[in-house]
Amino acid sequence: MKRGFKFLLFTAALALLWGCYPQGPDYAEEMDVVLTTHNDEYDFTSKATYARPNRIVKITGNLEDGEDPEFIPDPYATKILKMIDDNMAALGWTKIDVAANPDLFLFPASWETTTVFYWYDYWGWWYGGYYPGWGYGGYYPPYYMYSSYTTASVMMTLIDPDVVGGNGNPLPQWTGVINGLLTGVFDETRVETAIDKAFTISPYLNTK
Amino acid sequence: MKKIYIIAIVALLAAPVFAQSNYTSLQYSIGFGTGDMKDFIGQTSFRGFTIDYRSMVRSDLGVGLDMGWNVFYEEMEDAVYEYNNITYSGKQWHYSNHFPILLAVDYYKETSGKLTPYAGFGLGTMYSLQNTDMGTYTFERDAWHFAIRPELGVLINVSPGLDLTILGKYYYGLKAGDLPAQGYFALNLGFVFGQF
Numbered sequence: 292m293k294r295g296f297k298f299l300l301f302t303a304a305l306a307l308l309w310g311c312y313p314q315g316p317d318y319a320e321e322m323d324v325v326l327t328t329h330n331d332e333y334d335f336t337s338k339a340t341y342a343r344p345n346r347i348v349k350i351t352g353n354l355e356d357g358e359d360p361e362f363i364p365d366p367y368a369t370k371i372l373k374m375i376d377d378n379m380a381a382l383g384w385t386k387i388d389v390a391a392n393p394d395l396f397l398f399p400a401s402w403e404t405t406t407v408f409y410w411y412d413y414w415g416w417w418y419g420g421y422y423p424g425w426g427y428g429g430y431y432p433p434y435y436m437y438s439s440y441t442t443a444s445v446m447m448t449l450i451d452p453d454v455v456g457g458n459g460n461p462l463p464q465w466t467g468v469i470n471g472l473l474t475g476v477f478d479e480t481r482v483e484t485a486i487d488k489a490f491t492i493s494p495y496l497n498t499k
Numbered sequence: 500m501k502k503i504y505i506i507a508i509v510a511l512l513a514a515p516v517f518a519q520s521n522y523t524s525l526q527y528s529i530g531f532g533t534g535d536m537k538d539f540i541g542q543t544s545f546r547g548f549t550i551d552y553r554s555m556v557r558s559d560l561g562v563g564l565d566m567g568w569n570v571f572y573e574e575m576e577d578a579v580y581e582y583n584n585i586t587y588s589g590k591q592w593h594y595s596n597h598f599p600i601l602l603a604v605d606y607y608k609e610t611s612g613k614l615t616p617y618a619g620f621g622l623g624t625m626y627s628l629q630n631t632d633m634g635t636y637t638f639e640r641d642a643w644h645f646a647i648r649p650e651l652g653v654l655i656n657v658s659p660g661l662d663l664t665i666l667g668k669y670y671y672g673l674k675a676g677d678l679p680a681q682g683y684f685a686l687n688l689g690f691v692f693g694q695f
Contacts, residue, residue, distance in 0.1 A: 311546060313572035315592045315632055324589040324634035331584045406635070442635055470634055492579050492586045 323471040325488045333464045338394035350402040378490040383498035407439040441473040522693025524551040530569040535679040544571040565603040571595040592632040599625040613656040621648035625672040644672025662691035
């Protein structure tokens with residue numbers, strides 16, 4: 292009896308502890324992350340103009356020679372580009388045409404990453420229901436469950452065409468990345484908040 | 500250090516030979532971080548348990564094993580963090596799991612009443628696993644610490660073979676692996692099954 296009580300107490304304590312293990316975020320927007328990095332020897336304050344493409348390229352990782360890159364749909368790109376321009380203007384930058392010899396180029400890009408994880412009764416294919424007490428007998432092919440999540444990122448890179456690396460390619464002087472969990476709808480507020488934050492945490496971009 | 504381990508292990512293995520009795524204790528544990536541990540998570544942990552086993556080698560001396568789990572958690576405010584020239588911003592969730600496994604010696608003050616105060620010392624290892632979650636990413640650090648643990652407590656006899664206990668333990672794991680020294684105070688409440 293006493294042994295049974297001890298076991299019960301121990302099991303209940305474990306179950307209680309496991310059940311109340313902290314679970315982290317409750318809402319998708321809580322998982323939005325902004326990251327910036329810059330060349331701290333570069334003097335942004337001596338620059339004033341930038342140019343950028345009118346579309347946001349979508350990095351898919353499977354582009355083959357001769358193929359055109361994908362772009363994110365224009366309605367979304369237009370809004371995102373305006374958010375970027377507003378922030379640049381607030382920091383004293385002027386957007387000019389690429390042919391007008393800008394100080395910097397701003398390259399926007401985006402990508403999505405889907406993570407799939409799954410689990411299944413991997414022994415089910417073999418015993419095939421011989422041991423029905425095990426719970427999943429009778430499922431063949433194996434009964435499995437899966438879940439996934441997709442995150443989207445927008446990256447903004449400022450490049451000085453006159454500053455190149457050893458391989459002759461221009462070096463990024465500032466990079467801002469926003470990353471968040473996709474929820475199936477374009478949440479303008481979340482995107483705007485994150486883009487604003489990328490510039491807010493980069494005070495060295497201020498040319499005023 | 501190796502000698503201390505060997506002596507402790509031999510003492511533990513030999514204990515049942517001389518043992519007059521033994522007991523097992525299951526305890527709910529509340530944790531309060533200190534030092535670097537508190538810097539990482541300032542919140543009190545209300546998630547923890549301890550299992551103690553003691554073999555009484557004398558009527559006032561018990562040796563045995565001390566195992567447990569305390570998990571600390573804190574949801575940090577949306578903040579800006581800097582590392583070299585990288586700046587990142589967002590919410591963070593900090594988790595810190597600690598699994599002490601210690602050889603323990605307790606001295607019990609013999610009294611005629613229902614209360615038996617005791618003091619103990621533990622020596623062994625503590626596995627710590629810390630996660631910083633941000634976005635969909637987690638940054639994980641872990642370590643097996645060499646750990647010590649002083650303890651003070653009191654047993655309250657309820658019936659033959661059953662006591663309640665209230666005790667305080669201070670776990671301190673020395674700097675190891677990816678982690679700095681980890682220390683926390685645990686306030687435990689529990690049942691004690693067995694004879695003294």
